[in-house]
Amino acid sequence: MAPLFARLAACVLGLLPALTTAQSVFAHVIVGNTGAYDIDQWKSDIELAASYGIDGFVLNIAPPFSGSTATQMSYAFQAANDLTSELGFKMFFSFDYLGGGSPWSESDVITILKAYGPNGAHFQVNGKPMVSTFEGPSNSDINDWTTIRNSIPGGIYFVPDWTSLGPGGFSTSLVDGAFSWNMWPDGPQNISTGADEAWENFLKPAGKSYMMGVSPWFYTDLPAYNKAWVWRGDDMWYRRWEETLNVLPEFVEIVTWNDFGESHYIGPIYASGIPSASNADARPYVDGFPHQAWLATLPYQIAAYKHAYSSSHPAPSVPSGGDKIVFWYRTAPAGAGSTQATGNNCKSSINIYGYQSCYPVTEILEDAVFAIVLLSNPGTATIQIGSNAATTFQGLKSGINLISIPFSGRYGQVTVSVSSGAKATGPAIVTSPSGGVANFNAWVGCAGSC
Incomplete structure (x- = not known):
């Protein structure tokens, strides 16, 4: 269902x-x-x-x-x-x-x-x-x-x-x-x-x-x-x-x-x-x-x-009981681990955008946890990495909100919550990826009415 x-x-x-x-x-x-x-x-x-x-x-x-x-x-x-x-x-x-x-x-x-x-x-x-x-x-x-x-x-x-x-x-x-x-x-x-x-x-x-x-x-x-x-x-x-x-x-x-x-x-x-x-x-x-x-x-x-x-379509609203926080992040810093990947498509033979300059991956990606918070009424949300102090976001509006916090040397499991009670935990952010090989994919989770 x-x-x-x-x-x-x-x-x-x-x-x-x-x-x-x-x-x-x-x-x-x-x-x-x-x-x-x-x-x-x-x-x-x-x-x-x-x-x-x-x-x-x-x-x-x-x-x-x-x-x-x-x-x-x-x-x-x-x-x-x-x-x-x-x-x-x-x-x-x-x-x-x-x-x-x-x-x-x-x-x-x-x-x-x-x-x-x-x-x-x-x-x-x-x-x-x-x-x-x-x-x-x-x-x-x-x-x-x-x-x-x-x-x-x-x-x-x-x-x-x-x-x-x-x-x-x-x-x-x-x-x-x-x-x-x-x-x-x-x-x-x-x-x-x-x-x-x-x-x-x-x-x-x-x-x-x-x-x-x-x-x-x-x-x-x-x-x-x-x-x-x-x-x-x-x-x-x-x-x-x-x-x-x-x-x-x-x-x-x-x-x-x-x-x-x-x-x-x-x-x-x-x-x-x-x-x-x-x-x-x-x-x-x-x-x-x-x-x-x-x-x-x-x-x-x-x-x-x-x-x-078209205003003939109803305006969006978050129904009562529909609060949620969808959160995503990479599980290791962009500079950790070996990689052959480049920042931008600057070497591929299937570049359909024309020439792109190469960038270090560390300049392309932010080391941060991102979240979309959907609330039926104004409220708050928190993000915590490991045992570090949680960051609380006050004054979030009803509807859609974007929040994020940087890793900044913080490691451990990621926990998110919203003031209406929904809470979830995601995998740990680690200092180095498994096997030493970089993975720039995102892990995505959700707490609440998901």
Whole structure:
């Protein structure tokens, strides 16, 4: 059964009209990590996501269109259809042009969209199936989409991620909108809305929509794929949602539900989905580092975004008994342990943002415990590290609050609490990581109505 706050939020959202054009929030799902799923597992994930206010999944698929990919697409849509009358949960595709070694063929894309576009569980905008990509901006790939669009009865609503081209790097006549993968800071500064505003300035005059990315974290160490870097995460799960209230995009895409190799998963950890190949083993930094507690803040954050976009949506509120504190941190200082990871993506062959300067990881990451506190009434919260004196945060407002304290040489278990009584303890912050190898992933926990 969904937690109290999630159930109440779902009830409120269930009273709203179906959203077919805007104010919808999706979670990005790597289908390649779902190879062991059956239909019941898809149902479990869908029910969990929907209980926290997520409207649908974006199914990232790499070629070829066969085997496990085809099977899992079938399972996903069957599961969503079985739950449609109850949840109204929808799907659409993100065709991954970098994940399969070769780009998608237009014939395979057409086959998939003809098969699933009319499906009752496929997300529609103005009666057209919404479609996205992960990159694929070469001239031949872009030209494919004119043929694809013309081959689908009634057309498509095309919102690609061509971030590497940047705003103005392609004609708006080719698309119905755009999604930007640029949702992490470049260097030690906090994320800003500058890139989002550039995309909106490019799209809005042409009447096109913008899908904004929201992500809580990014750390990867998969040398076989030339991936070993960290971007600043820290308070991103709070800050990026606050920025949706200023940008007001038509759509929001959470990155991701289950990309364990890049450490930005918010769904449950499934061992079968964690990369484990030689020289590409994410298990050392994923096992024992749950992120699912980040879901607990979503009903409030999604309601705030939808209300800011349109006042016809109820303003967010924390119901009585719904107080909680969601907290996260790395379990060792950034400078402790050996690593081949760089601060920023400055060496990888798949840098879609162009050149990035290298930074020491210690300049990218803050050694701190972060927490989002949701309160139905004004109150206080505390964070304590080990046997050190607890830090109490006074005067927190009803609604959402961000608090944090630095490690500053403090070690031991982390304990958090709120004045209404909720309390929880997380694993110890240690002077050096296990085995001496750095882990820049976050551990996430929750106390209260989670």
